[in-house]
Amino acid sequence: xxxxxxxxxxxxxxxxxxxxxxxxxxxxxxxxxxxxxxxxxxxxxxxxxxxxxxxxxxxxxxxxxxxxxxxxxxxxxxxxxxxxxxxxxxxxxxxxxxxxxxxxxxxxxxxxxxxxxxxxxxxxxxxxxxxxxxxxxxxxxxxxxxxxxxxxxxxxxxxxxxxxxxx
Amino acid sequence: xxxxxxxxxxxxxxxxxxxxxxxxxxxxxxxxxxxxxxxxxxxxxxxxxxxxxxxxxxxxxxxxxxxxxxxxxxxxxxxxxxxxxxxxxxxxxxxxxxxxxxxxxxxxxxxxxxxxxxxxxxxxxxxxxxxxxxxxxxxxxxxxxxxxxxxxxxxxxxxxxxxxxxx
DNA sequence: TGAAATTAGGAAGTATACTGATATATATTG
DNA sequence: CAATATATATCAGTATACTTCCTAATTTCA
Numbered sequence: 152x153x154x155x156x157x158x159x160x161x162x163x164x165x166x167x168x169x170x171x172x173x174x175x176x177x178x179x180x181x182x183x184x185x186x187x188x189x190x191x192x193x194x195x196x197x198x199x200x201x202x203x204x205x206x207x208x209x210x211x212x213x214x215x216x217x218x219x220x221x222x223x224x225x226x227x228x229x230x231x232x233x234x235x236x237x238x239x240x241x242x243x244x245x246x247x248x249x250x251x252x253x254x255x256x257x258x259x260x261x262x263x264x265x266x267x268x269x270x271x272x273x274x275x276x277x278x279x280x281x282x283x284x285x286x287x288x289x290x291x292x293x294x295x296x297x298x299x300x301x302x303x304x305x306x307x308x309x310x311x312x313x314x315x316x317x318x
Numbered sequence: 319x320x321x322x323x324x325x326x327x328x329x330x331x332x333x334x335x336x337x338x339x340x341x342x343x344x345x346x347x348x349x350x351x352x353x354x355x356x357x358x359x360x361x362x363x364x365x366x367x368x369x370x371x372x373x374x375x376x377x378x379x380x381x382x383x384x385x386x387x388x389x390x391x392x393x394x395x396x397x398x399x400x401x402x403x404x405x406x407x408x409x410x411x412x413x414x415x416x417x418x419x420x421x422x423x424x425x426x427x428x429x430x431x432x433x434x435x436x437x438x439x440x441x442x443x444x445x446x447x448x449x450x451x452x453x454x455x456x457x458x459x460x461x462x463x464x465x466x467x468x469x470x471x472x473x474x475x476x477x478x479x480x481x482x483x484x485x
Numbered sequence: 486t487g488a489a490a491t492t493a494g495g496a497a498g499t500a501t502a503c504t505g506a507t508a509t510a511t512a513t514t515g
Numbered sequence: 516c517a518a519t520a521t522a523t524a525t526c527a528g529t530a531t532a533c534t535t536c537c538t539a540a541t542t543t544c545a
Binding site: 170172173174175176177178179180181182183184185186187188189190191202203206209210213225226227274277278280281284285287288292295296297299300301302303304306307308310 | 336337339340341342343344345346347348349350351352353354355356357358369370373376377392393394444445447448451452454455459462463464466467468469470471473474475477
């Protein structure tokens, strides 16, 4: 504080000029998510599946007969959202759902033969979308970027209803 | 979802069979967007506004009497989405909308006095959410991360129905 | 000048993402 | 064992984000 005069200056200057939208991490991450979504849909056009739907399919492939809450936690979505998506995937014949014998509250999901086939066929397209998203960065930066993303997500993984959320 | 910070990570496995969700940039960006959204809502709880709503308010503050399509482009959302959000903000008395005299197709939006007041009062809370999101990274990495985000977004800005022009 | 193309906004529909409430099944405990 | 607490799924409601189709106003150009 080198200012000597005590005249009242702008008490709260127009700080939105100091930090415009395009310099805010939250804005950039939202836009990058939109961009990846668009790239994914473009690369996977023939399959007509969204990134989250494909995430659920790959998770079901690794954990057949999983319940909806566990699946939602694995994929990082809300349980209510997971139920919606599973209903659509079931309607399309990619997933089958059956009540659990062990715990009749649970509804277990698994891939159908068609779901398994689609999931495997989509893998390369998904990979192309990932690569394309990061392609503006030089390879060593791509790696650093992924590492930072992992750190940021794992440090705050409890947020966003992704992991166990008692009401 | 159980990976620890100090666990060995393989960000870009070349294994053609399985690239787990946790190593996919698209998945991590979606999760980080959820996390920022949750942090923003938490920091800005008293205002009951979402990140996108606040983005529109700050943009209206810099460009009063803007049309909906230009506004949507500035904020990086779809024009149909912008119309929805403006309708809600108008309903809450934060925004007023009136037809343009110059071009009667256009509907122009501007902040109300209350909208202006809220926007200014929210600035610090928004900043806290930004800082909190990046806090797991050391300061020099925070800067590098933002730079990479900007590069990735500007390189693919044509995707996701937004036109992005930092001024 | 008048027809065609373009542009702005809206309506309807779908998908993602979350909150809150409820019904039912299971688990706990007094 | 009965009362209570917890867990699972579903439903209703809201917000974001996009698509397609539509109307109306403006601009272009033949």
